[in-house]
Amino acid sequence: MDQILAIRTFVRVAEAGSFAKAADSMNLPRSSVSKLVQDLEAHLGTKLVERTTRSVTMTTEGVTYHERALRLLADLDDMDGTVAGARSTPKGKLRVDIGSVLANEILIPALADFQLQYPDIDLMLGVSDRSADLIGEGIDCVIRGGALPDSSMMARKLCELDYVLCAAPGYLNGREPPVHPDDVQAHRVVSYFSASSGKRFPLRFQRADERIEYAPGSEGISVNESTAHLNALLAGLGIGQSFGFLARPHIERGSLVEFLPEWKPENHTLHLVYPADRFPNPRLRGFADWAARIFERVDARRATTPEIIHADG
Structure with a gap:
């Protein structure tokens, strides 16, 4: 045996x-x-x-x-x-799962650099917004945001993403722009919904110690993917909170307008999550270090120190 x-x-x-x-x-x-x-x-x-x-x-x-x-x-x-x-570069298959907007906007454009550094790693990139079963599907790690999984996993914090409240200029024709979070209730909202429960996520606003939450009504449109959400905003379908790194290039070009910049919800934290027994696999270690540098570029805090934590704490 x-x-x-x-x-x-x-x-x-x-x-x-x-x-x-x-x-x-x-x-x-x-x-x-x-x-x-x-x-x-x-x-x-x-x-x-x-x-x-x-x-x-x-x-x-x-x-x-x-x-x-x-x-x-x-x-x-x-x-x-x-x-x-000590005698060779990491090599072999590495399976990584990541959400579509993070893959297409951040990871894939930088992969040529990863290939130069790790030419012998066979990277299998699973691009999906579904919740992946790391153990059952043989996935080495996932990059995901929000709540962390159970404590059998480990996680490395990659960055924090901020949100901006915005809409297309065409949407505002004949409408008053919001000057306070309460004004959002008078607008059609482009929101997110959970694919598993169908529940719409509320819009959240924070200024110092003051917090306001607004649950979108049924008259708007809801999507469950960030690129589709941004495109819905660009199409003038309503007002909504998008990731800052996605929205700002369009705000600079004038195709989106930002509102209430002083009212920011809490940042969305991204982690690289992996089964505890698979680290520090040389392939995973190399990818984790590289990913930390790549995602630092969109970190709302511009943090420079990577953080290793248990997924339950």
Whole structure:
């Protein structure tokens, strides 16, 4: 039995909750994944997982073994990466998922630089606004904003994005521009909605300690993707809050007008999120360092110090 492969397989099965998902993410036959876990259990003389027709759950012994296995694999990857990194550049497949507007506006235009620095990394870029299953889909990391996932993940803060309230000049024909957040209620709003719940996100305004929230009505238009939201604003469909890095070039050209610059909602924080047991993989480490530099360019705070945190804190 290849014990290290068996341990890696057990960890993947435990976190995916499925032999099938683990097999797909590891590019192994399902029968091989099952055999590796069985051999590991036989070697240890204890059952690590309970199998049903629909799911896999860890036993008490499995939970304890899983925690130790994560530390072991992280140390092993660190040891291998340190030695390999001293004599070669990172190479191999790296799967990264990212939202469409961040991919098209920030990441992809800079990828030529990444290829120059890491020519041997086979980057697979998943571009989607859906919520990705890192373990089940074999994804090395995702770049996402908002609330962080559970504490089995780690996260590196990349930047903060600010918002601007804006609309196309054509939309304002015959309408009074807002001079206070309460005035937004008289306007047609282009808003975001959750693809999973259908709920519209409110517009938020903050000035010092004063906070105001406005829930858009049903007379406007809602989208769930940032590029579509910007295009709706440019088309004169209403007023809305867009990311500053997206809207400002259009504001400078006069195709959008900004309102209430003194009333800013809290910034939208972006993180690079990855499973705890996969860092510091040399490929992931290289990509994370590179991405931190790229996203610093759009950081509303112009921060220069990267931050590593646990995803639950």
